[in-house]
Amino acid sequence: MAGMYAAGIAAGANTGVLYIRREYPAAIRRVRAAIAEFDSLLDQIRHNFSFQIIEGAGSYVCGEETALLNSIEGQRPEVRVRPPFPATHGLWGKPTLLSNVETFANISWILQHGGEAYAAIGTEESKGTKLISLDSQFAKPGLYEVDFGYRFSDLILCDAGGFKTEVKALQVGGPLGSILPLAAIDSLTVDFESFQGAGFALGHAGIIAIPKHFPMIDFMHHIFEYMADESCGKCTPCRLGTAKGSHLLEQASADNPLDSELFDELLELLEAGSLCALGGGVPLPMRNALTHFYDELSPYFTALGADSGPCGK
Ligand code: SF4
Incomplete structure (x- = not known):
């Protein structure tokens, strides 16, 4: 107030x-x-x-x-x-x-x-403190406040006590947030530059844990489906593109792999043509997932490789 x-x-x-x-x-x-x-x-x-x-x-x-x-x-x-x-x-x-x-x-x-006192807290680029909310999959879920620059692994494993279930990834920053493999937490600190340097985004720092048993392809579909539902409809790339992405991912299977090139073009269109960050933000978690969960996702895509398609981004 x-x-x-x-x-x-x-x-x-x-x-x-x-x-x-x-x-x-x-x-x-x-x-x-x-x-x-x-x-x-x-x-x-x-x-x-x-x-x-x-x-x-x-x-x-x-x-x-x-x-x-x-x-x-x-x-x-x-x-x-x-x-x-x-x-x-x-x-x-x-x-x-x-x-x-x-x-x-x-x-x-x-x-x-x-x-000056406020600027003395945190890192060169990220000043002050950050509120971080951890979902119910954490052993000690809730809202935490840490100084920028705090070791991410200390927050996740020590302060929050790890997880109630086996977890393979975190989504950081809400429904459009980055998807991090759990192994990435050791090299990150809670600040914008650390996340950006590793190809992620800290965003508002709300964190959801993705259980090991939850298929990453379903998680990607969930993101597209949610954004198709929440799109305001003002611009065409997002209005049609989120619905298209949701449909493509829903149909993808080992017997009917998704065309990697088509999916990559869709991500590029969303990124370049969306009027706001809702449509423009979808590609980041998609590319994170494709990069870090290649083995799990490759059966669902045609010719998914390190140098081509969305994985090469
Ligand atoms: S990108 Fe933003 S402006 Fe465009 S339809 Fe989606 S929510 Fe609306």
Whole structure:
């Protein structure tokens, strides 16, 4: 609350809007209680600033900033073409400061301790701390906060205690996140440059463990199917491409292998032609899976090799 209030004052705004998915009623209750507590402080300083909670109806694409703005305005949550950007033409056409709650939450600490103290935490490129959520497959699931630069294997194996079941991979950063083989955790640290250097992306750092028995081809199909369902439909590469990818992967089998070249072209089209990161983000987990789970996936693709097709990317 304090961080959003401070950001609002700095930006000349008098309203802070928190967009929370309706499927998270506990989060809505807690934020509502925090607003009530903070409002009583604002009454004491008689400052004109109010908070508003908007309950999202469950659309994944509302994590994209302009679809989120449309949703708040009561419109269909379609991505807007940019420019103009929300900083000049945002909510109701007004300049809007738009960020995630984690970022706003850092502001009050920075105001209390100073920017230099904050910048002293973390790595050269990734400053401060990172919230990481671990799913129910971990021995100790939950939300963790670590300094950027923290050893990834310490988080996974020591702090979280490893896994409840045998795991072969992690998906890091949500449904469009990177797919890491478990062996990769030893060489990674929790920061953007470490993940990027290894061909992955840290993203928002929500982590799902993929059990050893779960077929990787089914996991890839699940990603495409989910994105086809969540695509806002604004641009053709994503609207048609995610449905096509879902269909291709659903049909793929050892008897009916998927054309690697066709699949590679689809990934290139999604990457180059999508209007936002929903369609443009699908290729990363696909290529991670094809690169790191080659032996498991090669029966499902024609001529899948290290130097050709998606595996060579
Ligand atoms: S990439 Fe998908 S979600 Fe994004 S604008 Fe295009 S259709 Fe909508």
